[in-house]
Amino acid sequence: MPLDVFLLWANKLPAAQKCVGQNKLQISHRPATYSTQLTHSSAFTSSSASSSLALIHRLLSFAMACHSTLLLEAAAGTAVASSKANTCRPCPPCRFAFRSVSTGRFQMEVKAGWSSVRADHGSTSVKEFDVPLLSAGQVVDQLKAFEQKRLRKPSNVAMYSSIFGGITTDFSAMVVPLDDHMVHRGHGVFDTAAIMNGYLYELDQHLDRFIRSAAMAKINPPFDSSIIRNILIRTASASRCSQGALRYWLSAGPGDFYLSPSGCLQSALYAVAYETRLPEFKGCKVVTSSIPIKSPQFAIMKSVNYLPNVLSKMEAEENEAFAGIWLDDEGYIAEGPNMNVAFVTEEKELLMPQFDKILSGCTAKRVLVLAEKLVEERKLRRVRLGKVTVQEGKRAREMMLIGSGILVKPVIQWDQDIISDGKEGSVTEALFNLIVEDMRSGPPSVRVPVPY
Template sequence: MAFLSSLNGPTSKIKFLAKLTDFSSNALSLRRNLAVFESGYKCFGLKVDGKSLWESRVLHNSEQIEEFINVSDVPLLSSSEVFERLKEDREKRKGKQQFLAMYSSVFGGITTDPTTMVIPMDDHMVHRGHGVFDTAAIMDGEGSLRYWLSVGPGDFQLSPSGCKQSALYAIVIQDKTPLGREGVKVWTSTVPIKPPQFATMKSVNYLPNVLSKMEAEEKGGFAAIWLDEDGYIAEGPNMNVAFVTKENGLLMPSFDKILSGCTARRALSLSEGLVREGRISGIRVGNVTMEEGKQACEMMLIGSGILAKVGPVGQALLDLILDDMKFGPTDVRVPVPY
């Protein structure tokens, strides 16, 4: 494929290879390449892979190029017009979540206008997925603080060598959706799980996670659960999983090949109190077979909260997590005045 900068003459004097097509119903595509050597406008029917029909125009001077461009219905907008259109679009897309504030190291401040909560297109986190993120729950504020660390803006190359400064973004999201306590349905995911090197890292490369979630929703479920390459239960698309065995023990998959979620690790720590109280028989972190999962008395999805069908251990662990968010030690929570 030739770039325009590599052409060694005006387009009217350059030979282009094209495959001509007759648009009649009984016509067959000509199986030969023909050279186009004409000035002015020429139109050809092109069949691409036997499917799409395209129109090709050969222009012989800059005036005709300008005329061709101007027939486009896409307007050239001023900065103020872009802002107004973004604002109108934002008003149309109001949902259950409210975006209260955003910090960006690019502009070095905080904005409370959702219209201006944007990041540069040339940020490598946008077009290369080169960044990491995490989420902190805001307990009494009914929301969360989500933050991203990116290699930063610079260019559209693959290498980040053109990015002169990393970037930090953070946004406060208010979400008044109540915690689900009635239970949810899960499926086994057919989407391949990420290799351990990437599964244990919370990067913005979430395409497998999204596809797994979509797969579950298409089947009428809430989430799809991954199995590792050895067939053991691994994790959900954005949550860890835990089980209560028939012997009343807490069982959680090992973190060797999956993300060790902050809430999951905290849940393990808090569950030690349930052992001391005799409410569970013990705690085991290791390989969990499909059979163990199916025979479990309770199953939990653990993320920024806990989704669990009503059960004594799941309810007790959820209460401990919620209490810990309010009154836990300062090394696991940060008081925020508001």
């Protein structure tokens, strides 16, 4: 197997042709064709190198011949010498360590030390590494060991899988087959319901959208809606989670690695219940997203293809913002990466973009219903859906994001524009309190008890 990636760490890098960034040198070489392949019998020795620079030069050549990327990291205070060997300055003791991260059966470790100004090389060791063939039991042991290393270990978690036909609370067993078409082709849909004080909030509303998304994705569920509903409730119960979320997926199922799902034996259902905290009511900044919005056909479907959403979120974080705001093909305000947007206009209207080109958020639709209470109290004049321009949005009295994970989150800045006085709005706060109250003590139509 070719050595695909080469990593070199140095406590002190004595010589380099070019240093970039923070004491890092990265050299990539990808020829159109190459014939050199590194096998378990290949070896590299540094005994013939007469200087530290000569050693580095040989290592670079070796990496390039292997169609690889070489990364050198130097500590602060590194002495950088000329690229000519005869001008290389003596250097203090240093060590290099190489590690192959390819899937081949070869791993090379090279350690070179300088103990004097003569730059004589120390020891060189080459070690073979066999990728083990594991039994099913050994795989389970490795998964358990991996979970023990997690920095953030989730609590009160349970997973259902139609593949193994039951629920597990062992996090290391919460796996999905690699040949599942949801994994390698993105052919799947999902949805989420919140858990509050031992009740599933808007389970039926989310489940209805879940089934609609599956129909649009041409996935026939393995069970009817009533059985799926029962499975979801039992999964939440097994988790012992009283406040959190229940997320569930419908996949075309495992079968093969082709594009068409025709080789899939049956669709698959997965569900996970896990603990979360109640989101805080705090103002945030948003930015206009430069990531292209999904076409309406895919935007109104809650599919697992969230790459545009993720990139939009990452772009926002790179600009020290909470979320990106998408505009539709006509330039009107659409939605956030996983939340709806709403405004309180100067006329005291609660205005939300219509759902014809975006996902119809269950929480957003519930907020529209609860907002009628504020109309009765004359805190709002009316509630409506419609087209919203960027100018209207930025001139609004209040701006908010709405979703099951954030509930109602105030926006106090959009790009460089401050929304109103730059403070969380009173209507936004009232809607946040209404949705929390609804989750805690709302009618049976939105609260399903979990039988722990």
